[in-house]
Amino acid sequence: MTTFHIISLFPNAFDSYLGESILKRAIEDKKIRVKLYNPRDFAVNKWHRVDQRPYGGGPGMVIEALPVIKAIEKTIKNSKFKTQSSKLKIIFFSPSGKQLTNAYADKIGKACSDIILVCGRYEGIDARVKKAFKMDEISVGPFILTGGELPAMLVIDSVARRLPGVLGDLNSLEESRVASPDVYTRPEIFEYKGKKYRVPKVLLSGHQANIEAWKKGRKK
Numbered sequence: 001m002t003t004f005h006i007i008s009l010f011p012n013a014f015d016s017y018l019g020e021s022i023l024k025r026a027i028e029d030k031k032i033r034v035k036l037y038n039p040r041d042f043a044v045n046k047w048h049r050v051d052q053r054p055y056g057g058g059p060g061m062v063i064e065a066l067p068v069i070k071a072i073e074k075t076i077k078n079s080k081f082k083t084q085s086s087k088l089k090i091i092f093f094s095p096s097g098k099q100l101t102n103a104y105a106d107k108i109g110k111a112c113s114d115i116i117l118v119c120g121r122y123e124g125i126d127a128r129v130k131k132a133f134k135m136d137e138i139s140v141g142p143f144i145l146t147g148g149e150l151p152a153m154l155v156i157d158s159v160a161r162r163l164p165g166v167l168g169d170l171n172s173l174e175e176s177r178v179a180s181p182d183v184y185t186r187p188e189i190f191e192y193k194g195k196k197y198r199v200p201k202v203l204l205s206g207h208q209a210n211i212e213a214w215k216k217g218r219k220k
Contacts (some may be wrong), residue, residue, distance in 0.1 A: 001030055001031065001032065001033055001112065001113070002031075002032050002033070002109065002112070002113055002114075002115065002159070002160070002163055003032070003033040003034075003035060003079065003114045003115070004032065004033070004034045004035070004115050004117060004152075004155075004156050005035050005037065005075035005078065005079070005114065005115070005116040005117065005180075006034065006035070006036050006037065006117050006119065006152055007037045007038075007039060007068065007071045007072065007116065007117065007118045007119060008037075008147075008148070008149055008152070009038060009039060009040060009050070009121050009147075009149065010118070010119075010121070010149060011036040011037075011038055011061070013147075013149040014034070014036065014149065014152075014153065016041065017153050018034055018156075019126065021166065022160075022161065022166065023058050023156065023157065023160060025161075025166075026160055026166045027069035028042060028180050028195070029159070029165065031163055031165050031166050031183045032160050032163065032166070032184065035075070035078065035154070037071045037075055038071070038072055039063065039068050039070075040067070041066050041071070042066075042067040042068075042070035042071050042074070044066075044077060045066075046079050050063055050064050050067045050068075051063055051122055053190070054066055054123060055146065059123070059177035060122050060123035061121050061122045061123060062122065062124060062125070062126055063120060063121060063122060063124070063125045063126065063163035064126055065125070065128045065129050065132070068118065068125055069129055069132050069133075072090065072116060072118065072129070072132075072133060075114075075116045075135040076088065076116070079113075079114040079116075081135075082128055082166075083175075086111070087112050087113050087114065088112060088113075088114045088115075088116070089112040089114070089115045089116065089135075089136065090116040090118065090133050090134065090135035090136070090199050091115065091116065091117050091118065091135060091136050091138050091139075092118045092120075092125075092129070092130055092135045092136065092137050092138070093117070093118065093119060093138055093139070093140070093148035093151045093152070094120075094137045094138070094139060095116070095139050095142075095143075095144055096137070096139065097136070097137030097138045097139040098119065098136065098137060098138055098142075099138075099139055099140075100139065100140045100141075100151070100155065100158065102158065104138075105155065105162060106162050107161045108159060109159040109160075109162045115155070115159065116135075117144070117148070117151075117152040117155060117156075118135070118148065119147055119148030119149050119151070120148045121147040127217065138151070138155070139151075140154050140155075155166065157177075179215070180215040180216050180218035181218060184199045184200070184203060188204065198216060200214065202214045
């Protein structure tokens with residue numbers, strides 16, 4: 001079983017996505033496990049505050065290093081290994097990080113039984129957290145998001161769907177087969193606002209070689 005440890009100030013943000021469809025079944029079938037940790041629980045002040053103004057000035061607030069470090073320590077102790085190892089991966093989300101790819105998701109899914117996902121908020125997390133642990137800096141695209149929760153969901157989804165038994169049939173992995181971005185189903189023809197919309201004739205031909213060639217052409 002692969003365990004995803006999520007460090008987030010907003011753990012409830014994951015309820016809906018993890019509570020539906022394939023990931024919900026994967027959790028119920030014990031293919032994956034998800035544990036949530038809130039840095040506020042590791043704050044030393046009575047208000048459980050974890051953000052401060054940035055040194056050097058600038059807008060917004062920065063998440064303090066120590067509550068996040070303590071949360072990571074807790075996740076490591078809750079992992080199978082009790083200490084950081086090659087089978088335990090820590091991922092720090094950053095716009096300047098390495099691009100998330102299917103190849104990366106496949107690699108860590110096969111190599112790691114515990115994956116820690118560190119979700120930032122506000123102006124980010126004190127950079128000294130990255131110096132306290134060995135971790136991968138990952139970006140999910142050339143854009144800025146409000147927090148790391150959405151990227152964490154993307155990593156969980158992209159890794160989990162490659163694990164044996166999660167999809168039921170590994171042939172369902174689109175990138176492992178000849179798949180077109182355009183797909184069709186019944187009815188063969190429907191009418192909308194006076195115009196008829198048809199399924200491409202090649203898909204109705206039964207000629208498998210031509211169908212595969214059409215799919216390859218549509219992928220370009």
